[in-house]
Amino acid sequence: MARPVVAIVGRPNVGKSTIFNRLIGDRLAIVEDKPGITRDRIYGISDWNGTSFSVIDTGGIEIDGEDAILKSIRVQAELAIEEADVIVFMCEAKSGLTNSDEEVAQILFRSGKPVVLAINKVDNMKRTEDIYEFYSLGFGDPIGISGSHGTGLGDLLDAVTERLPEPTEEEYDDDVIRVALIGRPNVGKSSLVNAILGEERVIVSNIAGTTRDAIDTPFERDGQRYVLIDTAGMRKRGKVYENTEKYSVMRAMRAIERADVVLVVINGEEGIIDQDKHIAGYAHDAGKASIFVVNKWDAVEKDDKTMQNFENKIRDHFLFMSYAPVVFLSALTKQRLQKLLPVVQHAAQQHALRITTHLINDVISDAVAINPPPTDKGRRLRINYATQVAVKPPTIVVFVNDPSLMHFSYERYLENKIRAAFNFEGTPIRLFTRRKS
Ligand code: GDP
Ligand code: GDP
Numbered sequence: 001m002a003r004p005v006v007a008i009v010g011r012p013n014v015g016k017s018t019i020f021n022r023l024i025g026d027r028l029a030i031v032e033d034k035p036g037i038t039r040d041r042i043y044g045i046s047d048w049n050g051t052s053f054s055v056i057d058t059g060g061i062e063i064d065g066e067d068a069i070l071k072s073i074r075v076q077a078e079l080a081i082e083e084a085d086v087i088v089f090m091c092e093a094k095s096g097l098t099n100s101d102e103e104v105a106q107i108l109f110r111s112g113k114p115v116v117l118a119i120n121k122v123d124n125m126k127r128t129e130d131i132y133e134f135y136s137l138g139f140g141d142p143i144g145i146s147g148s149h150g151t152g153l154g155d156l157l158d159a160v161t162e163r164l165p166e167p168t169e170e171e172y173d174d175d176v177i178r179v180a181l182i183g184r185p186n187v188g189k190s191s192l193v194n195a196i197l198g199e200e201r202v203i204v205s206n207i208a209g210t211t212r213d214a215i216d217t218p219f220e221r222d223g224q225r226y227v228l229i230d231t232a233g234m235r236k237r238g239k240v241y242e243n244t245e246k247y248s249v250m251r252a253m254r255a256i257e258r259a260d261v262v263l264v265v266i267n268g269e270e271g272i273i274d275q276d277k278h279i280a281g282y283a284h285d286a287g288k289a290s291i292f293v294v295n296k297w298d299a300v301e302k303d304d305k306t307m308q309n310f311e312n313k314i315r316d317h318f319l320f321m322s323y324a325p326v327v328f329l330s331a332l333t334k335q336r337l338q339k340l341l342p343v344v345q346h347a348a349q350q351h352a353l354r355i356t357t358h359l360i361n362d363v364i365s366d367a368v369a370i371n372p373p374p375t376d377k378g379r380r381l382r383i384n385y386a387t388q389v390a391v392k393p394p395t396i397v398v399f400v401n402d403p404s405l406m407h408f409s410y411e412r413y414l415e416n417k418i419r420a421a422f423n424f425e426g427t428p429i430r431l432f433t434r435r436k437s
Helices: 016-023 027-033 070-085 099-111 124-136 154-165 189-197 199-204 231-235 245-259 274-285 306-317 336-352 357-370 408-422
Strands: 007-008 043-048 049-056 086-092 117-119 177-182 215-222 225-226 261-267 290-293 326-328 383-390 395-400 430-435
Touching: 007 016, 007 070, 007 231, 007 245, 016 027, 016 043, 016 086, 016 117, 016 154, 043 154, 043 274, 043 336, 049 154, 049 357, 070 086, 070 099, 070 245, 070 383, 086 124, 086 154, 086 177, 099 124, 117 124, 117 154, 124 231, 154 306, 177 189, 177 245, 177 274, 177 336, 189 225, 189 261, 189 290, 189 336, 199 336, 215 231, 225 336, 245 274, 261 274, 261 336, 290 383, 306 326, 326 408, 357 383, 357 408
Parallel strands: 007 049, 007 086, 086 117, 177 225, 177 261, 261 290, 290 326, 395 430
Antiparallel strands: 043 049, 215 225, 383 395
16 A cells, blocks of 8 residues: 655744654664664654654755745745645744745645644744744644644644545556666666667556556566556656755655565666665665666676676665665666566565465574574563564564563564575565564
C-alpha cells in the first residue's frame, strides 16, 4: 500500500525543520544506528495512531535573485500542491502574520488541497492568543504548536491524519512487478525506459494510473508482466527548480511508494554523490527491493578492475543496502541491458518470499547454538520462536522473554544468519522483537 505524503511549507525560520525532526524523531533514531545514512534528512516516515505517512520538509529550496525568499516559498508551495496529499502550512506566533504568509496562503487556497494551518512557537499561554489573527487565512482553526516544547503535536497529527486520503485499492494484479526508476536528472532514466521498452512502445502503451496524474507503462517480457511506474512524471521538464534536490526526492517518493522494485540509476561517468544516497535511502526506508543500475557504462574508460572498483565504491557509500545487486549497462548502446530484467524479477521474488515458521526457527536455533545471546546484568535473552508476519519486505517477528535484552548487534547477527540461509537478495528484511505473552 502506498504511503501518503505530507509536506511542510512555510517561510524560513518558522520552525519547519524543528517540527519535521520531531515528527520523524523515533524513526530517525532507528535509522541513525546504521552507518552510511547521512544526518541531514529531508524526508522521513512518521506514524500516528497506526497511520503511516511520509513527511518532507520543503524548506531550503534556494532560488537566486530578487525576492528570493518569496520565490522559493512559492516553489515550495507548488511542489507540495503537486506531490503531497496533505500540506502543513506553518506560520509562527512570535512574528505574527506576514505578507509572505498571505501570498503562500493564496496559492495553497486556490489549489484545493487539504491544508492544516500550524502556528509554531506558541511557547506559553500568552502566545495562544496570538494565533487568532491567523483565522483570516481561511484554513479553519489554526493549531498552536511549539517545536521547542513539543506541545500541540498530537492535535497537529490528528488534523493531518484526518485529512489523509482513504487507502486506495491495489492498482495491479499481484503477479505484476511494479518498477520505479529513480535518480538525479540526466543519469539516463528516460533513455533507460526507452531502451527497455524499445522506442515504439513508449508512446502507444502508456496508461493513466489511478493515482492522480501518474502515467504507468505496462509491458511483458518472457512471460512476466511488469509496469514502469510514473514514467510521465519523469519526463516533466524545464522548470528551474527541477534540479533542486528536494524536488527530485519528492517526485521520487511517490513513485517509490507505488513500486515493488526500485532501480536506483547512477551515472557511471560521474560516480556517486549525496543526492543519490538520499533517494536510495528513501527506497530502503520504505522497504522496497532495490537494484543499483550504473548507466552510461559505454562512456567509462575501463580496464579489468573498473567494475569491481565501482562496485566497491557503491558498497562503501550504501552500507545499509548491501543486499542490493549492482548492474552495469548502457541505455545508449544497449550493452548489458539484457541482464537487467532477470535481476529485477529475482529481486521481486525475494521481496515477496514467504518462509515457513519451521524453517525460520531451524535457522534461529542454529544461530543461537553457535553464538548464544549475551547476558545483560545477569539476565539472558531467551528466544521462544520467530515467525514471518509479512512480505514486501519480508518481516519477521522474534518472540523473546524481554525485548529490552535484544541488542542491536545481536539483532544484526540474526538478520545476517537469516539472510545467509534464505538469500533475500535485493530486498531489505525487517526484524521486530516482541515479548511473548
Ligand atoms: P525553518 O527555517 O522553518 O526550518 O526553521 P527552523 O526549524 O530552522 O527554526 C528556526 C529557529 O526557530 C531556530 O532557531 C529554532 O530553534 C527556533 N524554533 C523552532 N521552534 C520553535 C518554538 O517552538 N519556539 C521558539 N521560541 N523557537 C523555535
Ligand atoms: P534522465 O534525466 O535521467 O531521464 O536522463 P536522460 O535519459 O534524459 O539522459 C540524459 C542524457 O544522458 C541524454 O543526453 C542521453 O542521451 C544521455 N545518456 C543516457 N543514457 C546514456 C548512456 O547509456 N550512455 C551515454 N553515453 N549517454 C547516455
